[in-house]
Amino acid sequence: MTKIGIPGLAFRNLRRKVVRTVILLFTVAVVTGTLLGATAFITGMQNALKIGTYRLGADVLVVPEKNEAQAKSALLAGEPTSFYMDRGVVEKVKHVEGVKRASPQLFLKPTSFTCCYNVDAFLVAFDPASDFTISPWLEKRLKKPLADSEVIVGSSLPVVAGDTLPFFGTPFTVAGTMEPTGMKFFDQSVFMTMNSAYLMAENSKTKSMQSLELERDRISAVLVQVREGFTPQRIAIRIEHDVEGVKAIASDEVISTVRRQLSGLLKGIIGISAIVWILALLMMGFAFYMIVNERQRELGLLRAMGAKRRQIFGLIMTEAVFLSFAGGIVGIAVGSGLLYFFKGIIIRELKLPYLLPSYGVLFELVVGSLLFAMITGILSSLLPAAGASRMDPYEAVRKGE
Amino acid sequence: MLLEVNNVTKQYDIDGQILKAVDAVSLTADKAEMLSVVGHSGSGKTTLLSLMGGLTRPDTGTVIIDGIDLWALRDNQRSELRNRRMSFIYQFSSLIPTLTAIENIILPTAFGTFGADREEYAKELLGIVGLADKARAYPSHLSGGQQRRIAIARAFINDPEIVLADEPTGDLDEQSEAEIIRLFHRMNREKAVTFIIVTHNREIAGQTARQLRMTNGVLGSSGVNSSLMKK
Incomplete structure (x- = not known):
């Protein structure tokens, strides 16, 4: 045709x-x-x-005043870092008007030879008793509390549930993997309880080639949830005013950066x-x-x-x-x-x-x-x-x- | 009266000088009439042919086909009229190089509504022009004469009432020329097609019933071949 x-x-x-x-x-x-x-x-x-800011789950992040840049760089670029402040800051923050909940976290930078994988893992320890950012995820996905010998890992780490990860001479069992967020802070982090972190620090003195100097009264940051009717920026200003030596970073500030x-x-x-x-x-x-x-x-x-x-x-x-x-x-x-x-x-x-x-x-x-x-x-x-x-x-x- | 050209003028402004390509030309052609327009190059023959075909608008005057004023029609209607009732044959190779011989012949049907019999008819026309074996050949694989014959076959695919031919046998050898003229006579006789042939070839003009001479845009009568006049 x-x-x-x-x-x-x-x-x-x-x-x-x-x-x-x-x-x-x-x-x-x-x-x-x-x-x-x-x-x-x-x-x-x-x-x-x-997704990342949703996962962060906190309205304000309180860190030592001199470590603001490190904290932001950890959140945004997932760069492992360690800094500490006194645990007493948690109670002081809780008493600031407009604060609904406050929970401490520890940020630890593992030494390169502590992990057998060639990935910049970032250790984040949370307090199960007061935590409101990681625990809800654990309840939903893991359906059990995280044991002191267990860790949850970010999606970028090449491990699966059941694997063993040694940090500072202490072996941890991987209890689960978080879904990807695109933020290195979550995807390349290893989450453990604060008690695990303190025990790991104590063990490191005898079991690791490089010991971790960490006392039980030290924390890195306080995650804050604000009450309804208050803006994170306003609470951040109040925290900085009421609590000496801290920098309060509102989550929207992170987003706006x-x-x-x-x-x-x-x-x-x-x-x-x-x-x-x-x-x-x-x-x-x-x-x-x-x-x-x-x-x-x-x-x-x-x-x-x-x-x-x-x-x-x-x-x-x-x-x-x-x-x-x-x-x-x-x-x-x-x-x-x-x-x-x-x-x-x-x-x-x-x-x-x-x-x-x-x-x-x-x-x-x-x-x-x-x-x-x-x-x-x-x-x-x-x-x-x-x-x-x-x-x-x-x-x-x-x-x- | 199939074609009526009334006092048609077409002029061009060339570098401020007005050139009258067609100057107050009037002519008529009956159905199934065969007439030729002879004249030197640049005498306005091709422009007159284009005016009769509605390809260009006259500055003054009217062109009437079967009682319809071409320039009173909308462009679409004029295109339809060209597509259904007339055809052009040019003095140059007018085939589309990307189409085969048979596709070139059938091409005018792409612009209107035609019956499914056109493909068969296209093959028949190919046979009539002696190129039945070249249906799938592209123009670049055909000689100049063969291309001309394909273009002539294409002019009949829409069963036109008027064929406007501009030097249709230019560059063709005598035998091909004779065949083409025979085909024109056959179509004229069998299908009552009206032919208006522009040529400077007196021999071809001599084979039409009426010859008109064009000089500097002005048309005059040249002669009547009474033996070829329609009875």
Whole structure:
């Protein structure tokens, strides 16, 4: 069956100049890939931030005044750190007006040879009696209290339940693994009870090559939950006023720090994407002008055969749609591949939390990028197609001679 | 009266100078009439043909096909009329290079509604122009003469009432030329197709019932071949 229609004609036209078609396809692919990569990356960071701050579970984090930077860097970049203050701070914080709950935590930086795995594990010890951030998760997932010989590990650590992890000469059994959050503070941490941490410190003096100097009256931070009607910022100011020598970091302050970092990055990404898009639009627009110009006689002939203006317009637009659809698919494939393979490096270099968006969100991003690619193709060919459809058929045939 | 051209003028502004390509031309053509327009290059023959086909708008005057004023129609309607009732044959290779011979012939049907019999008819036309074995060949694999014959076959795919041919046999050898003219006569006789042939070839013009001469955009009568006039 011999049948030729507008789509068939458009497809044959694209095949006619393979090199030009490939260049245009590559242009659309670059735009689509950039867009998909940028949106998937930003969405992943926002995703991590949302889940991470939810997991933090505290409205305010109280740390020794001089260790504010270390605490923030631990929370945001998951950099292992150790700092201490007196346990008495917990009681003082509890008495600050507007504080609903307060629970101490210990942050311990294990020495590299204490763990047999080549991962920067961060030890976090919590007080089961007063904790309100890790215990709810334990109740839901582990369904039993954490024993002194057990630890819960973050999703990035290459261990599974039942494995043994030695820290400062004390072996711990892995009781469970937390789900990924995209924040290293959680994903690369090992959670244990404070009693375990103190026992480990005592044992380290005889069992470890490097002892851990930690007295039972020392803690690293106090996690605070504020009462309804109070804002974390306000309570943070009150704590700093009422309790000497501490720095109170409101959780939204942590978020806003990341948001500030993200905002700069976002502006950069949007700027680059916009430049790439405008260049692609101009390049494709110019290419379609050339296509229309060099095919003037052919288009005039089609008009002489009875092609209507909208059919000529449709022919050029169909070429643009084919091109941008194919370019979009290539861009999505390459963009996803690059994001997948270089995700680790980018996160390491930027020191920002990242959690791959869910498949549903990824699907939306892919569909959105493809639509964007097609819009780019359509926009760039709109004027040349309109010009082609308005040509005087006789002039088109004559000028093409 | 199938075609009526009334006092049609078309002029161009070239570097501030007004050039009258077609100057107050009037002519008529009956159904199944075969007439030729002869004249030197640049005399306005091709412009006149385009005006008759509704490809370009005249500055003054009217072109009426079967009682319909071409330029009173909307562009879509004019396109439809071209698609259903007329065809053009050009003096240059007018095939689409990305389509095969058979696809080129069938191409005009892509722009309108035609019956399913067109494919069979396209094959028949290929046979008529002596290229039945070249259905799947691309224009780049055909000689200039073969391409011309495919373009001529294409002109009949829509069963036109009027064929406007611009130097249809230019560059063809004598034998091919004779075959093409025979085909025109056959279509004229069997399907009552009206032919308006623009040519500078007096021999071809001599084979049409009426010859008109065009000089500097002005049309004049040249002669009547009474033996070829429709009775």
